[in-house]
Amino acid sequence: MTSSSITIAIHRGSNEIGGNCVEIATGTSRLVLDVGMPLSEMMNDRYARKQKPDRDELILKGVIKHIPGLFSPGPKIDGILLSHAHGDHFGLITYTQPEIPVYLSSGASKMLMSGSLFAEQHDVPRTRQKILLPEKPEQIGAFSVTAFLVDHSSYGSLAFLIEAGGKRIVYSGDLRLHGRKPNMAKVLLKAIRKAPLDLLIMEGTSLSRGKEPGVSEKDVETQLVASLKETTGLALAMFSPQNVDRLVSYYRAVIRTGRTLVLDPYAAFILYLIKSECKVPDPFQDKHIKIFVAETFLRSMAGRRLQKLIPRMNKVKISRAEIEAAPGTFLMIFREWMYERIFDRKLPAGSRFFYSYWPGYLVSQPSLKELRARLEESGCAFDLVHASGHIHYQDVMEFIEQAKPLKLMPIHTTAPQELVSKFPSIIEIKPKVVI
Ligand SMILES: [Zn+2]
Known part of the structure; x- marks a missing residue:
């Protein structure tokens, strides 16, 4: 050499x-x-x-x-x-x-x-x-x-x-x-x-x-807006909040369709961390955002470590009862465990589920396959909305x-x-x- x-x-x-x-x-x-x-x-x-x-x-x-x-x-x-x-x-x-x-x-x-x-x-x-x-x-x-x-x-x-x-x-x-x-x-x-x-x-x-031209993040937003316009019940979305582009696509889609975005503490924390360095909504101040704070979060390691943020979350938190009183006005971040532990396996009528990860996981992961089958059986629409990373x-x-x-x-x-x-x-x- x-x-x-x-x-x-x-x-x-x-x-x-x-x-x-x-x-x-x-x-x-x-x-x-x-x-x-x-x-x-x-x-x-x-x-x-x-x-x-x-x-x-x-x-x-x-x-x-x-x-x-x-x-x-x-x-x-x-x-x-x-x-x-x-x-x-x-x-x-x-x-x-x-x-x-x-x-x-x-x-x-x-x-x-x-x-x-x-x-x-x-x-x-x-x-x-x-x-x-x-x-x-x-x-x-x-x-x-x-x-x-x-x-x-x-x-x-x-x-x-x-x-x-x-x-x-x-x-x-x-x-x-x-x-x-x-x-x-x-x-x-x-x-x-x-x-x-x-x-x-x-x-x-x-x-x-x-080789076909693929879907862009702008297309994701367009698709979300079209689907949300046809959804009468609760909209649920599963995606990684570290994919901030996707989070912003959901945020924009809810504004365009008159809904409120219900974040989980994870997504709220990410927006809070990065709002000083890029243009994203403030999770504790934005009128289009609410936060669903599950009991399990308060007891979790994240909940204990983020004690200081809990009063700010509480100011904009929303309950399951409030969501179910007007399901057609919300789009909520959803995690697999919520189906049983938050919704008792019963989603409001007319609900729609947006899956926003790589579609390959739907084939390779048994728990996701099962979730999809259960949701569809219960009458919840299932949309795959994704642009590749x-x-x-x-x-x-x-x-x-x-x-x-x-x-x-x-x-x-x-x-x-x-x-x-x-x-x-x-x-x-x-x-x-x-x-
Ligand atoms: Zn990567």
């Missing part, structure tokens, strides 16, 4: 969706981009055991790989860059060497904190966190790292421009270009095109999902054409061959390259 060459190793994620882990090394410095849990393992963990997986078991399964310095003592790693707060990008962080600093956006830091309080996710100790400001280069070892906000389905998602020894590398993270702020990609592309790009590590989730097929091609990389490494995809036919002269589908 010459002094100016850089080695890029995709430890995981080059031929699967999720579990990203990429190492970028010069002769003197090492950076790791994301430390994701493979999706298959996340399903297992989250839905079967709801426990923190055991390190030895993860090593045995090959989920934790032998990468000296990262998961075990070894040569120094200068930093871990987290692109966003989805488990398939940060889920192994808790098993990494505690002295490695973790670089992330302020938004991702807030999502990690709220996820640990409400969704049993891992947090990163504050002492390890280094907040990256968008478009402000940061020197980390031999690397200059510039973070760019991108419009993925997790608030505070980043792509990274990494420069060292005269070479320029971009890691897309997960991004989509059809969220509520598609212009973020223009800022990234403008920065990319200032000088030749030696390598683009590009997410390609949608490459296996068809990932860049659509044609937009991947266009993004690469505009970025004009000298080399291209696909990641987060099961269909890299789609890029082979389109970019034969630049694509590298092997997991390790030197530039």
Whole structure:
């Protein structure tokens, strides 16, 4: 290796969706981009055991790989860059060497904190966190790292421009270009095109999902408005509040149809955390918002930790009786456990359920399948309203054409061959390259 060459190793994620882990090394410095849990393992963990997986078991399964310095003592790693707060990008962080600093956006830091309080996710100790400001280069070892906000389905998602020894590398993270702020990609592309790009590590989730133009977040809002206009009863919505774009789509749809949005404490907390850094409604002051505070929340870890916010929640809280007195005027955030424990398996007549996660979960998760069947049996309409968090097929091609990389490494995809036919002269589908 010459002094100016850089080695890029995709430890995981080059031929699967999720579990990203990429190492970028010069002769003197090492950076790791994301430390994701493979999706298959996340399903297992989250839905079967709801426990923190055991390190030895993860090593045995090959989920934790032998990468000296990262998961075990070894040569120094200068930093871990987290692109966003989805488990398939940060889920192994808790098993990494505690002295490695973790670089992330302020938004991702807030999502990690709220996820640990409400969704049993891992947090990163504050002492390890280094907040990256968008478009402000940061020197980390031999690397200059510039973070760019991108419009993925997790608030505070980043792509990274990494420069060292005269070479320029971009890691897309997960991004989509059809969220509520598609212009973020223009800022990234403008920065990319200032000088030749030696390598683009590009997410390609949608490459296996068809070439047809997909649904955008604006389409989601339009679809919600049309469905809500036809709904006489209670509207219920299931989605991740960390997908703030989606939360805003619901908020706008209720305003356009004269309803009130009923948040849970998790969604209210997220809006409260981020309202100082972006344009979202204040959950405790907005006339279109109420909060449903379940008894179980008050006794939960989140409830105990957020004592200070409870008086503010109480000021705008709404009861089940109030909702059931005028169900046609509300859209309420819904969780699986509520069907039995809040609604006694009986929803108001004319109710409609909006499912707003990736539709694959409806097939892979038995509890969701069952919930859907029960709701439909009881006469509740079921709508799938979703826009992917990932860049659509044609937009991947266009993004690469505009970025004009000298080399291209696909990641987060099961269909890299789609890029082979389109970019034969630049694509590298092997997991390790030197530039
Ligand atoms: Zn993601």
